[in-house]
Amino acid sequence: MTADEGGAIRSVLTEGVLRITLARxxxxxxxRREDMTALLDVLERAAATGDVRAVLIDAEGRNFCAGADLVTANAPGAGKPPLGSMIRSLAATAHRLIQTLWDFPAPTVAAVQGRAAALGLxxxxxxxxxxxADTASFAHPFAQRGFTADSGATYLLPRLIGVARAKRMLIRGTVVPAPQALEWGLIGDVVRAEELPGAAEALAVELAAGPTLVHALTKALVSDHLxxxxxxxxxxxxxxxxxSLRGDDFKEGVRAFLGHRPPVFTGR
Known part of the structure; x- marks a missing residue:
């Protein structure tokens, strides 16, 4: 597997470590939908080869990932989607992406700086x-945009941080800074921002040098025993x-987001 140049998703395989970079x-x-598709393609091709012994997902710029691109997805003139379209779309993109990462046969590492929100988280x-990075933060602003959580949020959060804290993030939109996320058990390691690239790469290299068949079997056992x-x-x-996407509150959530103002929800 060689480097993929250009685009919002880039990847390169070096000595068993597949580095995937979010580059937008x-x-x-x-x-965007095409970015999720590109990321899925990289992961699925990687899962089919024995060359990939570990995966490192990182990102360019100040933030890891702000989630799905709601602005592009809800551009003027897009029209009202037909009933069931979101179920089909999520199954083909965001949900398939989370399932692919969850089931990936080799160990996976995420290097997070800045914001990791919604799908990004x-x-x-x-x-x-x-x-x-010690300056990173984690959030699920689904409710504040007027719709319910997706991409595994209601599955992952309660198992990692408990029901009460999961509700704080999913319902109240609580933003959790990295030190608190570490204390809660949401994440595994916090380092100084300037140390993040080296620390994440060192972990990926360590995992790639390990017994990857054992890693794969252990991952499967942990998942099966939930x-x-x-x-x-x-x-x-x-x-x-x-x-929830068919309600007035979602439309208001998007308008407020684009207008940089607090939303005024009506419960409809």
Whole structure:
């Protein structure tokens, strides 16, 4: 596998470590549908080869990933999507991406700086190890945009930080700074911002040098022994996102986001 030059997703394989870089820094690395598809393509091709012994996901610019690109997805003139379109779209993009990362046979690492929000946060949490800069922050602003969580948020957060803290993030939109995220168990390591690239790469190199078959078997056991399963959680999220995106509160959430003002929700 060689380097993919250009575009919002770049990848290069070096000595068993596949580095995937989110490269849309001017938009806080927010992911469009085509970016998710490109990221999926890289991961699925990597999973099919024995050359990849570890994956490192990092990002250009000040932020890791602000989530899905709501501005592009809801551009004027896009029209009202048909019933069921969100369920189908999530299954093909964001949810498939989270499932692919969750099931990836080699160890995965996310190097997080700045904001990791919504889908961006879930991408990080679906990896095996999150290394964050001490200035990073983590948030799920779904409710503040007027729709329900997706991409594994309601599955991952309660298992990592407990129900009460998960509700703080998912319902109140609490922003969690990196030191607190470490204390909560949301992430595994916090380093100084200038040390982040080296620390994340060193971890990926360490994992790539290890018994990767053992790593894969251990990952499968841990996933199998959780009390619920991710596919059912993803399917339930897709159904509720479909409903919430059709409400007035979602339209108001997007208008407020674009207008840089607090939303005024009506509960409809």
């Amino acid at each position: 820094p001017g938009k806080a690395n927010a992911l 879930n991408i990080a949490l679906a990896t095996d190890f999150v290394v964050a 009390t619920s399963d991710l596919p059912r959680a993803l399917a339930a999220e897709a159904r509720t996102v479909e409903l």
